[in-house]
Amino acid sequence: MTLISEIIRKRYSCRSYSLNPVEESILQKFRQQVNEPHRGPFGNMPRFALISMAVLPREEWKKLGTYGVIKNARLYLAGLISPAPMATCDYGYCMEKLILKATELGLNTCWLGGTFAISAFRNAAGMQRNELLPTISPIGYAAEHKSLTERFMRRFAGSDHRLPWQDLFFDGNAKTPLSSEKAGEYGEALENVRLAPSASNQQPWRIVYDDQQKTFSFYLSRTIGYRKLRDVSLQEIDMGIVMCHFELTVAELGLTGKWRQNESAPEIKPWEYITDWQAG
Incomplete structure (x- = not known):
């Protein structure tokens, strides 16, 4: 680790x-x-x-x-x-x-x-x-x-719980879960994404891995009814948090790559495309 x-x-x-x-x-x-x-x-x-x-x-x-x-x-x-x-x-x-x-x-x-x-x-x-x-x-x-307030809030928000891999990471499309075996050397980076904090513990990120292109496409799955606060989308902040976790982890693992905008990224409704991590 x-x-x-x-x-x-x-x-x-x-x-x-x-x-x-x-x-x-x-x-x-x-x-x-x-x-x-x-x-x-x-x-x-x-x-x-x-x-x-x-x-x-x-x-x-x-x-x-x-x-x-x-x-x-x-x-x-x-x-x-x-x-x-x-x-x-x-x-x-x-x-x-x-x-x-x-x-x-x-x-x-x-x-x-x-x-x-x-x-x-x-x-x-x-x-x-x-x-x-x-x-x-x-x-x-x-x-x-x-x-007492802290104990209540942690229990209410489910702060100690995270969604499983199959709900967050996908292989080539939005329907096929990405296995940890297929993720290979990127498994630790994705696990650190899974463990990231998020507003109300909603975990709104979804990532699709393209094995041929060696890209990880980051999408935002907005929570229905989750409103903006003071003109700010907290769930967009959540996306920045997971990008931080992913980048810091791959850097420490010695895996090269960079963020890039993919104009031809697949449109996956109702998710919103954010960015790609291009490996290599």
């Missing part, structure tokens, strides 16, 4: 945090990653900000609400992106890289899309007029015991 696979398996959505502060040496390493330029596969460049409760006046601290979902967090990662084609996919791709970096450093996180007060975080993150703030994540150490 690769290091990135170990990190992906270690990450989970943590909603209850210890009051122990993050050590300055670790915080400095993470802040350096946050402050670097970020660019997604489609060319969009989201930016990120670390928001510390410690530097905010008490009255501002009170405004940074997460509706009771997060307990005791004192540090948040906020991401911002300007609207553009495929911007939300790039946003998910780049933020998940930071989430995994935090996990590597021994920190806990939790993707939050619709359960935070955007007005307060907007000001703290320095949001510009042409930007969207799709998600935030607390950053810190997990509390020794989960709160």
Whole structure:
């Protein structure tokens, strides 16, 4: 198992945090990653900000609400992106890289899309007029015991469960499941896609493998009735997250390839084509 696979398996959505502060040496390493330029596969460049409760006046601290979902967090990662084609996919791709970096450093996180007060975080993150703030994540150490709210939410969302391979990965068409044997050396990358977090644990990604062309076509299977939040499709962010998992894994496995748009990609209704990974 690769290091990135170990990190992906270690990450989970943590909603209850210890009051122990993050050590300055670790915080400095993470802040350096946050402050670097970020660019997604489609060319969009989201930016990120670390928001510390410690530097905010008490009255501002009170405004940074997460509706009771997060307990005791004192540090948040906020991401911002300007609207553009495929911007939300790039946003998910780049933020998940930071989430995994935090996990590597021994920190806990939790993707939050619709359960935070955007007005307060907007000001703290320095949001510009042409930007969207799709998600935030607390950053810190997990509390020794989960709160009642956390236990309920994990059970309600089914956070510990993932769809099986045959519902997500396909061989040549949308009806033939892709076996792990046929996936071969890409099996670990696809398993890391399967384990990715998603809004309400809907897992809206579908991947079709073309053995002749050596391509993996990524499709979005939108959940019926799943609405946008603040002009942002959380399920498009989910696609960016799985693209991140796939790319990081194949890179660590030493498998070469690149993202590309296939103008002749098969149209599979009601799925929406996102992109191809071209091996080689």
